[in-house]
Each structure stands twice: as structure tokens, then as C-alpha cells.
Amino acid sequence: MKFGAKLINTENIEQFTEIVSTVNKLCSKGSGGKTCIIKLNHDSMCFVLPEFASNHMLFYNSGQVSFWMRIDALLLFDFYIFEGKSIEKSSVMIEILPENLLHVLKSTPNVKNLKLKLANKQTVCLSIEIEYCGISFKSKSRTIIHDIPVKIISSSFMAMKDFQEPNLKDTALSIQMPGLKTLKHMIERMKAMGDHITIEATKNGDLTIRIQTECVSVSSYFKNLPVQVKKNELCSYSMRLSIRRMNDFINSIQVKPDKIICNFINNKYAHFLVIQNGNLVLHYLISSILD
Amino acid sequence: MNTTLITRSNEGEKYLLYAKLDNAKILYNLAKSVNFKEHAVFCALDSGLKISCEDAKSTQGIAFVHTDLFQEYSVKEDCVCIKINLSVLIECLNIFGSIVNSIPTALKICYEGYGHPLSLLLEDNGIITECNIKTMEADSLVNFEFDFDRIINKIIIKSEGLKEALSEIDVSNDIIEIVISIEKQFLRLSSFGLIGDTHIDIPASSDYIESFDCKKTQVNRYKVSFFRNSLKALVSSSKVALRITDSGVMGIQFLIPIPELSKMAFVEFYFCPDEEIE
Numbered sequence: 001m002k003f004g005a006k007l008i009n010t011e012n013i014e015q016f017t018e019i020v021s022t023v024n025k026l027c028s029k030g031s032g033g034k035t036c037i038i039k040l041n042h043d044s045m046c047f048v049l050p051e052f053a054s055n056h057m058l059f060y061n062s063g064q065v066s067f068w069m070r071i072d073a074l075l076l077f078d079f080y081i082f083e084g085k086s087i088e089k090s091s092v093m094i095e096i097l098p099e100n101l102l103h104v105l106k107s108t109p110n111v112k113n114l115k116l117k118l119a120n121k122q123t124v125c126l127s128i129e130i131e132y133c134g135i136s137f138k139s140k141s142r143t144i145i146h147d148i149p150v151k152i153i154s155s156s157f158m159a160m161k162d163f164q165e166p167n168l169k170d171t172a173l174s175i176q177m178p179g180l181k182t183l184k185h186m187i188e189r190m191k192a193m194g195d196h197i198t199i200e201a202t203k204n205g206d207l208t209i210r211i212q213t214e215c216v217s218v219s220s221y222f223k224n225l226p227v228q229v230k231k232n233e234l235c236s237y238s239m240r241l242s243i244r245r246m247n248d249f250i251n252s253i254q255v256k257p258d259k260i261i262c263n264f265i266n267n268k269y270a271h272f273l274v275i276q277n278g279n280l281v282l283h284y285l286i287s288s289i290l291d
Numbered sequence: 292m293n294t295t296l297i298t299r300s301n302e303g304e305k306y307l308l309y310a311k312l313d314n315a316k317i318l319y320n321l322a323k324s325v326n327f328k329e330h331a332v333f334c335a336l337d338s339g340l341k342i343s344c345e346d347a348k349s350t351q352g353i354a355f356v357h358t359d360l361f362q363e364y365s366v367k368e369d370c371v372c373i374k375i376n377l378s379v380l381i382e383c384l385n386i387f388g389s390i391v392n393s394i395p396t397a398l399k400i401c402y403e404g405y406g407h408p409l410s411l412l413l414e415d416n417g418i419i420t421e422c423n424i425k426t427m428e429a430d431s432l433v434n435f436e437f438d439f440d441r442i443i444n445k446i447i448i449k450s451e452g453l454k455e456a457l458s459e460i461d462v463s464n465d466i467i468e469i470v471i472s473i474e475k476q477f478l479r480l481s482s483f484g485l486i487g488d489t490h491i492d493i494p495a496s497s498d499y500i501e502s503f504d505c506k507k508t509q510v511n512r513y514k515v516s517f518f519r520n521s522l523k524a525l526v527s528s529s530k531v532a533l534r535i536t537d538s539g540v541m542g543i544q545f546l547i548p549i550p551e552l553s554k555m556a557f558v559e560f561y562f563c564p565d566e567e568i569e
Contacts, residue, residue, distance in 0.1 A: 185388035
């Protein structure tokens, strides 16, 4: 097995840090521990919650969340190579605490470049070699190696199919959500007023975000949003979610997305898609609250 | 004096209260400054909107939004009073947040009358948010007997001065003593903490004091929490008028500049002196 990745470009380093920050926030809200499973492929990296893989979109309790994220490694990293052990084992899954990785990435702003690889140092580690800029113009740069212990997840324990991108084939309607800033603020204010939120979308691209309590009802109307109707059954679709979960989701997004899409599949869950330029795809699922 | 404006559109016709504000932030900031309790009495008078908040019949905060701060304002009766959840009203007014250098959020307030909710319509960049807040019967507010004829001492002080003085007060004790001395010509704020006593003297001659109208030396003690309730108003104000009656009742009036409209708004706080058990 061969794995090596290098980030030289400041923008790419920043972007990778944003991605890890997002993963860290997403994992900290999961129902299990705060670990994450990273699946390394020849062209991509997938981040998945350990519980997701086993539950695979089946929600037994309402208010559960799950996510699946893929980043285009060849585009994000300045250098990336991954070769599996064999044709059958063309990827590897490692379990890691994203908090540790984030801590390393945020340790100092003077990062010149960083290299990632897997190394065996008493235990298997994700080894990050960071070259820092010298403090003054004349001084040499320093290199520090951080080793984060990881666990290799065997493919017998977790099937490859568990890491497949969640499918959207049963989507009835997809609508693009309003801008992240507006959404963030609105959801935060609504959270102060109630527990549940209703999201309603129509074929015409109208989106309504509403809360209703004994004391107040607040409805926000967004018009002319890009919409795709896959099933022509109903004129509008609506879903009821926990505002706290919605707020956790919105606040987890530390990257700058190009769009956030809300997919209405069935009454069981809301399937959000956060897309950045084809670089990054994040699926976030929140099970809905049924009346 | 009839200050009811004629509505430009027919929209306001069916409402008991109809008001339009080009910048929701103005009402938001004023409402926040009196939000020391969850509920408040919201009164629509001929002269403007009055938001009154009260705690345990011992302290009252009133924010007044004069009709000239509104683009449109009409009220069909002399005084329409309702009780609402002020914290919720404030969250609604801030639903879009504030992005600097952008067009402010527009606000429309509509109230049909008894049994109807207080309706707020906010618009920002083409997005419309409708809020319907449940209304309740207004409680009668305590009368502080703040007789303006019985004011013994009145001091007008620049807000920065009062801010600085209050920040020095040791809050380990919950009492603040206010002395206005005719002999020594000063305003003294004192606190008596576990470590020691703190006295902050502001002489009448200080640059911070704009006017010092003292008829009799007074020593009064008040709960620090009453002053704390008014901190938000103090921070957004430019000037403060401290008025104390002969029975020690304190009336603080904050002058709040509204730069967007080159106008002023007023927020007042009233509270009684603390009864000492000596």
C-alpha cells in the first residue's frame, strides 16, 4: 500500500483546514464517540461517521443525524498518491479523531507546506510533517512531525458498500437553499424561539422556513430558488426537523459552499447536499420529526 | 395634539395600529435596552410606541419610539396596550441579522385589535419574514409616583462618565450608594464590598457633568441590579439625566441618538431606594 499527500499552496492548506474543521464539528455532534472513518481511494478521501456505515440511512429514532463527505483529493492536494494493496483492496479505511488532526493544522499560521503519510511508529499513525517558515527572513525553516495514532479498519469488519455515496434516487424534489449567512442567522434566531422547524418547498421554487409555538409563529418566504422536480406527485413537500439539529448542521459548515441543496425524499429524513465546485460533496441527513 | 399621520396607502386602514419603519434595527436596539424581563407592555399612543418592562413592582424600564422615527404611523384609538413576550419580539426583529453596509431590514407592524396577534413583516433583499406574536391583556404597571414636581436633584452627565464610574463599582455587594452633595458639589457613587469601600466622586465642575441642579444633599442606596438592567441603554446613549425625588425615587433618562435619522429616542428607568435595616 502506498499513500502520500502534500500541500504547498496556502489556499489549499487553508481549504484542507476548513474541511477538517467541518469534519470535526460534524463528528462532535454525532451520537457515538467523536471519531471519524477516513476512506482513502486513488482519487478521493471519504469521511464517514462510524455509526453511519452500519446504520446506513435507517433511522430508528427521530432527531438522528448522519453525514458522508467526499473530497476530490487530486484537486485539493498539490500532490496525492494512493495505491491499495491489491486490486481487491484498492482503498483503506482508517479511524481517527478529527480533533487531533485539526489541532495540528491550526498549530501555527506559518505553515510553508505539509506532507501526510501513514507510518508505523509503535502503532499505526497518520504522520504529518509540517515545514514552518522561519521567524525572520534569514532564519531557516523548521520541520516538525506530528504523529496521530489511527486504527486501520479491516474490510471484513466494514463492507465497502457501507461507504458508498448515499443515493438520492428516491428524491421527489430538490431545492437550493438560501445563502449560508442568511440561513445561519435565521436558524439561530428561530432556535431561540422554538424547538421544531418546518421546511416546505414547492415546484415553483418557493421555500418556506417556519416555526410555530404557543407564543409565536415565524415564517420566512424565499422565492425563485433553483428547483428540480423528480416526481410529479405533489405540488409541495414539507418536513419537520429539530431546530437544534438544523443549527448544528449549519454551524458545522466551515467551508465556503457553492450551494446547499435540500432533497425531499420521504417523510423520514431531510437529505442535504453541500457542494463546493465538484471539489467537495457533503451529504447531511437529519431524521425528521413525525407528528 | 394629534400626531396621527395619514397613511399613504390604504393598507393601514383595517388595523388598529399600523406602523412602518425603514430600519428595523432602530426598534430592535430600543426594545433590547429594556429587555430585562421576558414580558413587556407594548403601548401604541398617538405620540408613538412605548415599551414598558417591569420587575417585581420595584423597577421599570421604558423605551419610547416617537412617531417621527417612523415612516408611517397610525393608531385608531388613544392608547392601545397589549402584553407581549418582549424577548420573542426582539428575536423576530433580528431575524435577518445585520450585515454591515447593506440595505437595512424594513419593518411593518400591524395589529388588528383584541384577540389578534401582533404582526411583524420584515423584508430584507426580497425575502419576507412574517411573525405573529401572541398578545395578552396588559397588566397595570406600578405607578412610581414619579412626580416631576418633587424632583430634588437633577444631574445631566455624559454617558462615558457614568459608564466609567459604574465600571469601577465593586459588585460583590449588591448595593450602590448615591450621594448628591450641595456642600461638596459632587455626585458620589459608593460601594461597600468585602475587600473595602469604593467611592467615585464626580465633581460638578467635571467635564462629564453638563448640569448639576442640587436643592438638597441626598444619600440614597439602590440595588446594583437596577443599574445593571439599564446598562444596554447606557452604552448606546450619549447623555444621561439622573433625577431623584424627595423620597429617593430614582428616574434615569437616557438620550439615545439615532444617527440614521439624525433624531433622538429616550429610554427611562425608575426604581425606589433600598430600605436599609440598620
